[in-house]
Amino acid sequence: MTQAEAEFLLAKRQAADFSIIDEWIEPKSRILDLGCGDGELLSYLKTEKQVFGIGVDNDINKIKSCIQSNIPVYQGEIQDTIQLFPDDFFDCIVFSRTVDQLSTPGSILRESLRIGKRLIVGFINHGFWVNRLNFTLKGQRTINTVFPDSWHDSRKANPFSLAEFEKFCSVYNIKIQRRCCLGADWKKTCNILPNFFSGYVIYDLSL
Amino acid sequence: MDDSLLVVAKDFIHKGSFSFEKGGEIPSFNLRYETYGTLNENASNAILICHALSGDHHCAGKYAPEDKKNGWWDNVIGPHKAIDTNQYFVICSNCIGGCQGSTGPSSTNESTGQNYNLDFPALTIQDMVRAQKLLIEHLGIEVLHGVVGGSMGGMLTLQWSITFPSSVRKIIALATTARQSAQAIAFNEVGRSAIIQDPCWENGSYDSNKGPEVGLAIARMMAHITYLSDKGMDFKFGRNRRKSTGELFDVEFEVESYLRYQGQSFVNRFDANTYLYLTKALDRFDLYGEDNSLEKVFSKMEAKALVIGFTSDWLFPPNQNRSIVEAMLRAGKHATYTELQMDLGHDSFLVDAPDLYDLLKHFLSS
Numbered sequence: 196m197t198q199a200e201a202e203f204l205l206a207k208r209q210a211a212d213f214s215i216i217d218e219w220i221e222p223k224s225r226i227l228d229l230g231c232g233d234g235e236l237l238s239y240l241k242t243e244k245q246v247f248g249i250g251v252d253n254d255i256n257k258i259k260s261c262i263q264s265n266i267p268v269y270q271g272e273i274q275d276t277i278q279l280f281p282d283d284f285f286d287c288i289v290f291s292r293t294v295d296q297l298s299t300p301g302s303i304l305r306e307s308l309r310i311g312k313r314l315i316v317g318f319i320n321h322g323f324w325v326n327r328l329n330f331t332l333k334g335q336r337t338i339n340t341v342f343p344d345s346w347h348d349s350r351k352a353n354p355f356s357l358a359e360f361e362k363f364c365s366v367y368n369i370k371i372q373r374r375c376c377l378g379a380d381w382k383k384t385c386n387i388l389p390n391f392f393s394g395y396v397i398y399d400l401s402l
Numbered sequence: 403m404d405d406s407l408l409v410v411a412k413d414f415i416h417k418g419s420f421s422f423e424k425g426g427e428i429p430s431f432n433l434r435y436e437t438y439g440t441l442n443e444n445a446s447n448a449i450l451i452c453h454a455l456s457g458d459h460h461c462a463g464k465y466a467p468e469d470k471k472n473g474w475w476d477n478v479i480g481p482h483k484a485i486d487t488n489q490y491f492v493i494c495s496n497c498i499g500g501c502q503g504s505t506g507p508s509s510t511n512e513s514t515g516q517n518y519n520l521d522f523p524a525l526t527i528q529d530m531v532r533a534q535k536l537l538i539e540h541l542g543i544e545v546l547h548g549v550v551g552g553s554m555g556g557m558l559t560l561q562w563s564i565t566f567p568s569s570v571r572k573i574i575a576l577a578t579t580a581r582q583s584a585q586a587i588a589f590n591e592v593g594r595s596a597i598i599q600d601p602c603w604e605n606g607s608y609d610s611n612k613g614p615e616v617g618l619a620i621a622r623m624m625a626h627i628t629y630l631s632d633k634g635m636d637f638k639f640g641r642n643r644r645k646s647t648g649e650l651f652d653v654e655f656e657v658e659s660y661l662r663y664q665g666q667s668f669v670n671r672f673d674a675n676t677y678l679y680l681t682k683a684l685d686r687f688d689l690y691g692e693d694n695s696l697e698k699v700f701s702k703m704e705a706k707a708l709v710i711g712f713t714s715d716w717l718f719p720p721n722q723n724r725s726i727v728e729a730m731l732r733a734g735k736h737a738t739y740t741e742l743q744m745d746l747g748h749d750s751f752l753v754d755a756p757d758l759y760d761l762l763k764h765f766l767s768s
Contacts, residue, residue, distance in 0.1 A: 258761075
């Protein structure tokens with residue numbers, strides 16, 4: 196597969212994520228997208244729900260893309276950025292495929308629940324059966340459209356499973372208001388043994 | 403082939419009295435300015451450029467093909483450049499209180515026939531912006547598409563968004579601050595002391611032809627260091643030596659020679675009293691206001707804002723630029739902060755930098 200094809204497939208998968216987040220977001224709400232990338236989600240929500248969204252990223256090329264899309268964006272570290280806002284400043288804080296990149300995910304998620312009334316957290320379920328099988332049979336990590344690069348070409352990541360995430364929520368009394376588990380294709384919902392069969396999960400959380 | 407814009411400087415004469423924020427007034431004033439590009443039919447494509455402390459209205463092009471130097475931001479402003487003069491009508495004026503053609507301490511006081519010198523009223527950034535507004539109105543522009551400026555120009559840019567919120571759609575402030583830090587005030591004070599303690603200053607009433615040249619040159623040499631960086635100077639000069647006359651304290655290193663040249667050439671184009679007035683205007687600048695709340699001040703802002711900090715700037719470090727956007731965001735405003743990794747210190751915003759061009763172009767057109 197060429198890199199362009201891989202990026203196209205990934206973009207299609209991201210779109211699945213967007214439509215669920217869109218369903219859960221109230222019109223005109225104030226949103227902080229942590230790890231906003233090119234600002235695609237915020238652009239989408241701005242069109243669909245007239246939200247006022249701010250993005251946070253630390254890559255100059257992503258910042259440029261956000262500016263082109265007319266999305267306000269703050270260049271900085273996520274852990275520093277969330278300290279800047281007063282309690283309940285945002286209606287919703289979005290972590291779309293960001294949590295596994297954070298250096299202190301637990302404290303960042305909890306601090307985010309101070310500045311945001313709700314969190315929407317979407318992540319790749321590392322307990323997905325293909326990942327387990329690859330490791331059990333080949334003793335190797337999965338390489339596919341979701342994880343296209345070998346370990347030596349990948350950035351630092353801290354993958355975790357649906358079950359591990361829910362354990363964290365229960366330990367810190369974070370309420371799971373809604374959950375949407377998507378199957379291997381990140382399209383159809385998957386409610387049977389989600390920690391095994393679900394490829395991507397999205398949570399709506401509050402205190 | 404040299405495709406530089408050929409430009410002319412113009413004068414806007416305001417024939418009414420102008421009152422200053424801190425008190426005092428002058429019966430009329432002149433602002434020297436330049437424009438590039440064409441104002442469109444509904445006057446919606448105007449961009450105002452605000453210059454830095456020692457800058458002027460000549461920010462792009464040349465006056466004549468044989469001129470050696472282009473305007474100070476010619477790399478940014480011009481046809482097909484980041485601020486595209488085929489698309490925008492670009493205006494730059496020398497600020498009120500300046501000495502490059504606008505009315506300031508070195509201008510003639512009509513009532514005495516002498517230079518104003520220290521009779522010129524105390525100056526603030528807001529005064530400069532209010533005078534610019536009169537020029538903009540004179541040009542038939544109600545709403546500026548953008549106001550753009552770095553350093554002191556960044557202060558003017560921020561002030562525009564607060565003093566005339568409905569007259570600006572976008573602001574871009576670079577390498578700036580919402581208030582001068584103790585360090586920045588301290589450096590200005592050293593510069594002022596050098597001027598004031600030069601015997602030729604004569605309490606500000608020196609003859610126009612020979613002022614406190616030594617003091618002004620020293621002030622400039624010191625200030626110039628604050629515009630650079632350790633790494634930038636090391637790259638440019640290192641420990642490179644010059645041929646010395648052998649005299650004990652003659653120039654030995656390239657960097658010494660460079661600073662002496664900067665000091666000397668500044669004396670030829672800048673007035674010492676003006677330097678005192680402008681640095682005081684910088685020091686007084688404090689957008690935090692009486693309530694010490696920047697977000698309260700920016701709650702008035704209607705413009706969309708882009709603020710850019712530069713990693714090696716230690717005069718107005720990235721954090722001071724960051725704080726501006728943080729306050730704007732807390733005030734619920736559309737504001738973007740970004741930081742460019744550049745080695746040349748405070749003056750980074752003036753040099754060739756494709757990332758900077760992209761940011762300016764995208765933000766102005768989005």
